[in-house]
Amino acid sequence: MSLLKPFSKTPEINGANILLVENEEQFQQCLAETIVLQNMNVNVNVRLARSLPLPMENEKSRPRIDLVVFIINLTSEASFKSAETSLKYLDPGYFLGKVCFVVTKARSAVPPERLIAVRKLAASLHCPLLYAEDQTTEGVTTTAHRLLAILRVTAGLIPMATSLYLSTLTCYTLPSDTDQLNFD
Amino acid sequence: MRNCVLVFSETQKKILTKTNSFKMDPMDSLENLASGLETVAVNRFQTPTVGSGPNESPAIEILRIKEQMSNQCFEMAVKLQTGESSRFCNTSDAEKDLADYTNALEEAKITHFNQSLALHRMQVWHAISEKLKQRDPEAEAMRGLTIRCLDLCSQIKTNQQKSFELQDEITVLQKQRLDLKRLTHEKMKEMEELKKREHPESEKYRNVLQKGQSNLEKYQRIVTITQNVLRGIIIASKVNWRNEPKLRDIAMTLDDILISDE
Numbered sequence: 119m120s121l122l123k124p125f126s127k128t129p130e131i132n133g134a135n136i137l138l139v140e141n142e143e144q145f146q147q148c149l150a151e152t153i154v155l156q157n158m159n160v161n162v163n164v165r166l167a168r169s170l171p172l173p174m175e176n177e178k179s180r181p182r183i184d185l186v187v188f189i190i191n192l193t194s195e196a197s198f199k200s201a202e203t204s205l206k207y208l209d210p211g212y213f214l215g216k217v218c219f220v221v222t223k224a225r226s227a228v229p230p231e232r233l234i235a236v237r238k239l240a241a242s243l244h245c246p247l248l249y250a251e252d253q254t255t256e257g258v259t260t261t262a263h264r265l266l267a268i269l270r271v272t273a274g275l276i277p278m279a280t281s282l283y284l285s286t287l288t289c290y291t292l293p294s295d296t297d298q299l300n301f302d
Numbered sequence: 303m304r305n306c307v308l309v310f311s312e313t314q315k316k317i318l319t320k321t322n323s324f325k326m327d328p329m330d331s332l333e334n335l336a337s338g339l340e341t342v343a344v345n346r347f348q349t350p351t352v353g354s355g356p357n358e359s360p361a362i363e364i365l366r367i368k369e370q371m372s373n374q375c376f377e378m379a380v381k382l383q384t385g386e387s388s389r390f391c392n393t394s395d396a397e398k399d400l401a402d403y404t405n406a407l408e409e410a411k412i413t414h415f416n417q418s419l420a421l422h423r424m425q426v427w428h429a430i431s432e433k434l435k436q437r438d439p440e441a442e443a444m445r446g447l448t449i450r451c452l453d454l455c456s457q458i459k460t461n462q463q464k465s466f467e468l469q470d471e472i473t474v475l476q477k478q479r480l481d482l483k484r485l486t487h488e489k490m491k492e493m494e495e496l497k498k499r500e501h502p503e504s505e506k507y508r509n510v511l512q513k514g515q516s517n518l519e520k521y522q523r524i525v526t527i528t529q530n531v532l533r534g535i536i537i538a539s540k541v542n543w544r545n546e547p548k549l550r551d552i553a554m555t556l557d558d559i560l561i562s563d564e
Binding site for chain 2: 124125129131132159160211273274275276277278280281282283286
């Protein structure tokens with residue numbers, strides 16, 4: 119099994135690499151373009167994939183990945199399943215802050231079980247969960263900004279913060295059921 | 303730590319050169335200085351992470367890359383450390399420990415930040431005092447500013463003194479007013495008590511009055527009846543009372559409209 123390991127390669131100088139994994143390959147394209155257009159003083163490298171494991175041919179040329187983003191489309195069950203299976207090919211070292219979940223199309227009428235399942239997954243893995251608006255450019259730009267903020271920490275650009283420290287602050291916590299009841 | 307001092311002196315130079323433009327009001331330059339120091343303090347006296355894009359000076363770029371690499375090395379060292387000491391424990395224990403460790407980490411960060419703030423404050427004051435001893439136009443400007451600050455402070459002191467005195471006077475007046483209020487309250491209470499106390503004495507007076515009034519009524523009734531009787535007699539006897547002077551006087555008194563207590 120070819121696991122993607124966080125520390126198996128040496129890091130690049132002045133670089134940050136982000137990997138977008140999406141089953142449908144729709145959102146990742148425009149998100150990648152927006153990320154690259156942002157004004158950063160490091161070289162941001164965006165790699166796109168459909169699912170893990172990544173093909174062996176690129177193993178040598180692939181740089182060290184700082185942040186792995188799973189884009190889950192709520193309207194399709196296959197998206198969620200593919201993300202779940204891809205998680206197995208990720209070394210556990212990544213889950214200490216170097217994995218992020220992005221959910222799209224949360225506004226459309228979806229069965230709530232899928233969203234709850236995604237939330238439980240994010241909570242159990244202690245990863246941040248972002249909701250993205252993929253129809254408007256502002257939504258895409260906002261998501262790009264947020265991902266870049268997390269990427270800055272995981273790539274080591276923020277001096278006193280590491281990805282593990284950030285994960286303790288940003289990890290998704292499930293709201294307990296009693297909170298829903300007390301809303302009235 | 304050398305890098306921190308290097309950055310600081312670089313920014314210090316930038317901040318200090320701003321006081322050269324004396325066209326502005328000295329307060330404006332003070333404000334610029336304060337905001338500059340504030341941004342430097344907020345960035346924790348380290349290189350800005352967002353960066354100014356392509357027009358970054360190479361020194362800052364090298365510093366940034368150096369910090370990035372040290373951060374990455376730190377992460378890898380942490381990973382190695384966890385790899386060495388691998389013990390088996392369940393997740394609930396680990397999560398309890400996690401909460402404690404994050405608290406300890408936060409506290410360490412806070413103390414570190416406060417201490418570095420204090421250190422930089424000392425550095426700034428030292429730099430300012432060194433500057434003031436020199437003889438260039440910047441120092442002149444700073445001396446002028448400090449003199450102005452001292453004047454303003456003494457003005458503040460006198461104004462505060464005046465306000466304290468006025469406050470004391472106000473307090474004295476308020477005390478006096480309270481005393482007067484208290485006295486009026488007491489007087490009002492005494493008056494009410496006196497009004498009530500009249501009661502036993504006025505009881506006798508009322509009784510006497512009552513008796514007198516009943517007597518008066520009795521006698522008035524007697525008089526009315528007598529008058530009516532006399533009237534009847536005179537009318538029934540068909541005597542001409544107008545000719546006799548004595549009878550006329552009596553009859554005139556009879557015709558008075560009596561005020562009866564009915």
